[in-house]
Amino acid sequence: MNRAQKIAWSLVIAISLGFILSCIAIAILYVKVGMPRALAGFGFMGIAGLGGFSPLIFRKDTGKVTFDERDKLIKRRAALAGFGASYLFVGLACMIPFSILGPKATMSVIWLPNIFMGTGLSLFFVTSVAILVQYGWTNKGERS
Amino acid sequence: MGSNRLSNNIRRLRFDNGEMTQQQLADKAGVTRQTIIAIESGKYAPSLPLAFKIARTFGKQIEDIFQYEDEDSQSSAAGPDA
Numbered sequence: 001m002n003r004a005q006k007i008a009w010s011l012v013i014a015i016s017l018g019f020i021l022s023c024i025a026i027a028i029l030y031v032k033v034g035m036p037r038a039l040a041g042f043g044f045m046g047i048a049g050l051g052g053f054s055p056l057i058f059r060k061d062t063g064k065v066t067f068d069e070r071d072k073l074i075k076r077r078a079a080l081a082g083f084g085a086s087y088l089f090v091g092l093a094c095m096i097p098f099s100i101l102g103p104k105a106t107m108s109v110i111w112l113p114n115i116f117m118g119t120g121l122s123l124f125f126v127t128s129v130a131i132l133v134q135y136g137w138t139n140k141g142e143r144s
Numbered sequence: 145m146g147s148n149r150l151s152n153n154i155r156r157l158r159f160d161n162g163e164m165t166q167q168q169l170a171d172k173a174g175v176t177r178q179t180i181i182a183i184e185s186g187k188y189a190p191s192l193p194l195a196f197k198i199a200r201t202f203g204k205q206i207e208d209i210f211q212y213e214d215e216d217s218q219s220s221a222a223g224p225d226a
Binding site: 002 | 188
């Protein structure tokens with residue numbers, strides 16, 4: 001498993017964990033305190049930020065060659081998939097409230113940083129998954 | 145449009161060349177070991193320059209190492225009645 005795969009795994013785990021815990025927290029808070037305050041459960045998404053430390057944790061690969069044409073191709077395809085996902089996220093974040101609330105409704109600007117955060121998370125998550133899918137999820141078959 | 149596949153003899157050639165390891169071939173071709181693994185297993189089709197590098201490592205022609213197969217060539221090889 002190379003460095004890119006390790007970083008991708010840590011990002012997928014951190015983002016998934018943050019998302020799952022947020023959903024659980026929101027569900028519990030919704031029952032206990034009601035809707036506007038239940039959104040505080042999103043605070044668990046901070047766990048996803050821990051994935052940002054992964055490039056510091058995983059050292060550069062050893063060996064004569066650490067990056068080649070296949071890595072470059074995988075990186076480019078993963079970035080494209082991530083960009084597509086983030087574009088879709090922004091599109092849905094704009095169009096769903098518009099469709100539900102109608103053209104004359106107003107929204108709090110508090111949603112803007114949330115959309116920004118969600119866009120970033122969707123970008124990193126899909127890029128990481130695309131990297132793992134292209135390299136293969138495991139080390140299976142890696143032998144001399 | 146028919147499906148196509150690039151097969152290769154890299155594994156056999158490595159063993160014919162003094163049981164060369166994937167890492168040794170990777171170092172000679174200037175790629176990572178993972179790329180050699182992916183090429184050997186047919187999961188990745190190398191670029192033309194890399195195919196040349198691998199061929200030169202073994203002292204062979206590209207055609208001796210990589211074989212391109214598609215549906216058209218298979219059906220023509222089998223003859224018109226196939």
